Amino acid sequence: MTMKRSMMSTALVLTAGVALASGAMAADKVKVGMLSTLSGPGAGLGVDIRDGFNLALKHSGGKFGGLPVELVIADDQQNPEVAKQTSDRLIKRDRVDLMTGIVFSNIMLAVGPSVFESKTPYISANAGPSQYAGDQCNPYFFNVAWQNDNLHEAVGKTVLDKGFKKVVLLAPNYPAGKDALVGFKRFYKGDKAVVADEIYTKLGQLDYAAELAQVRAAKPDAMYIFLPGGMGINFIKQFVGAGLSKDITLFGPGFSADEDVIKAVGEPMLGMFNSSHWAHDMDNAANKKFVADFQKDYGRLPSLYASQGYDAALLMDAAVRDVKGKIEDKPALLKALKAAKFNSVRGSFKFNNNQYPVQDYYLRIIGKDAQGRVTNKTLGKIFENHADAYAASCKMK
Template structure:
C-alpha cells in the first residue's frame, strides 16, 4: 500500500515536471516573409510590426516564450514552399505566420494544410483561400485581396463620377483589383480598362492615351515601386490637377510615400486602417512603432501587429497548449483582442469582418508623408467569397 502511494506520488511529481517543461519550451513560429528584392520593404514591415506585437504582449505570446524562425521567400513561390516544408519537417514549428504575396501564399498553402499546421496570413488574402479552398488550418488577419478595391468602387460611385478609367498591372492580383472595384461601382461608365506589363517603369504612353480619353476619375492599383513610378508621372504629366486619382491604400502607404514626394499629396485611398484611427490600441501602436523604428508604420506593420495580439489572445485562452488544435482554432476564431483597426471579427472562412476607411494623403507636423482618416466607406464588411467556403 505504502509503495503504491509512493509510486503515485512519484508519478504525479514526474508529470508535473514534464508539464512545466512543456510550458517552458518556447513556441516555435515559422515566419515566411519577403525580405530581399523590391518587395522587401513590405516584408520588413511585417516582421517589425509582429515583433512589436510580441513586445506589447509582455515579450511572450499567451505566456509562452517565442522562438521566431524567419525565412526569406525572395518573392519566389518555389522558395516559399521549400521554406514551409523545412519549417514543418526539420524545425517542427508550432505554427506558421507571415507571407506578403499571394502567389507565394498559394504555393505554401498545400504543404502547410496537409501537415495540419496552423497558418496565419499577415497579408496575402487570395480569393481561392477565402472561398472554395478555405481551410480549418488557415486564418487571415489582414483582409481579402478584393476588399480595399471594393471600398473605392463604392466611394467613386457615391461621389457620382461618370467616366472612370482603370489601370493595373497585368497579373492575377491586378485583375482581381479591378474586378473588386467594378463589383461596387455603378451609375456610370468604365471608359478604359488598361493592363500594363508587370514592373513596367514608364507610363508616358499610357498616360497620353488616358488624357485623350477624357475620364472624370482614374482608379489605379499599382503596388510598391510601380506605384511610385505611376504617381510621380501622373503628377508630372499635369494630370493630377485635371483628373482626380484614386487608389487602394497599397499604392499610398507609408512604404511608398517617402519616394513619391508631393505627387501623392491629397490623393484619396481606401484601406482597413489609418494611422490616426481613434482607439487606444492604435495610438499605443503608432507611437511605439514610430519611436522604435524611426519611421511611421504602414498598414502592413499594423496588420502584423494585430496578428501577434490575436495569437497572444488565443494562446493564452488555451493555456499555452496550441497542440490542442480544436480548442486553439476556436480561440483564434473568437478573436478576443483589441485590434488597432477598431471592430474585428472572423467570418466563417476565417477572414476578417471589418470596416473599410477612406483616407487622404497628407504631410504630418514633422513634414513626413502619411495618411489621415476621412470617413468610413464600409462598416463590418464581409468578403465576396465567404459563401463559397464550406466551413460554418
C-alpha cells in the same frame, strides 16, 4: 550560388524571450515561421509586416500566452518556387507551430496547399486571395488583414458617390490584381459609371510610359490604381511627371497610398484619395500605443502592413493564452484563433465563417498634418461591418 544555398543564406533565425535548454518539449515554446518578401521591389511591405510583428512581440515580453517565442524569418524573394521550398523547410525541418508573413497572393496560393496539409495554422498578415475566402477556404487559414477585393470595393463606391463618370483602372496581372479590379467594379457600376480602359501590367513593373499614353488617350476624369510597394512609387511619380494629375483625380487602395509610398514620393501625392481598414490617426488605446512605439523604435510612421503584422502577433498571443499554452491541441488552438479575443489596433475585430474579417472601411486623403508632414488623414467611414463577396461559397461551419 545555388538556389538552395541562396535560400538558406536569406533565412534569419531570431529567438525572443528566455533561452531554452536543449531537448525541450514543443509545448515549452511557440515556434513561428515568418516567410515574407524581404528583397526586391516589394521588400518594404515585408519589412513593415516583420517590424509590426516584432513590436507586438516586444510588447508581450517575447512570449505568446506565457510561452517563449522562437521566430524564424525567411525571405521568399517574391518567387513562388522559392517560397514553396522555404515553406516546406520551415514545416519539416524547423517544425514551426504557426506561420505568417506572406505579402503577395500568388505566393500564398503556391504555399497554401502544403501548409494546410501539414495542419499548420497560417495567420495571414496581408495576402487575402478570393480562392481561400470561397470554395477553397480552409480551417487552417486565418486572414487578419482583409480579403483582396474589399479595399477596392470601398474605393469603387467612393468614386461612384463622388460622381466620376469615366475611369481608367490599372493593376498588375496576378491574382490580387485581378481581385482588385473585380472588387472596384462590383461597386462602381451603373449608367453613369464608365470604365474607359482596364490595364494589366507585369508584376514588379517599374516603367509605365506605355500605360500612361493609354491613360492620356482615354481621357478619364478619374483613375484607380492598385500598385503596392515600388510599383506604386514609380507609377505615381511618372503620373504626376507626365502632367496627368492636372485633369485626372487619382484613387487607390490604402496599400498604394500608404506611408511607405508617401515617404518615397512626397508632395506629388497630395490630394490622392484611398481606402483603408486602419489609419494611424484612429482614436483607440491599442492604436495610439502601437503608433507611438513604432515611431519610437523604427523612426517612421507605421503603414497598414505594419498594423497587420502587429495584429497577427496579437491574435497568436491571444490564442496561445486561451489554450493555456497547449498548442499541440490543434482543435482547441483553431477554435481559439477563430474567437479572436484580442484588442486590434483597428478597434473591434471578428472573423466571418471563412475566417476573413468582417470590419469597417474608411476613406483617407493625403495631405499635410500640423507638423507639415505629408501623410494620410481619415475623412470618414465607407463601409460598416463589411464582409467579402465569397464567404457564402465557404462550406466551413
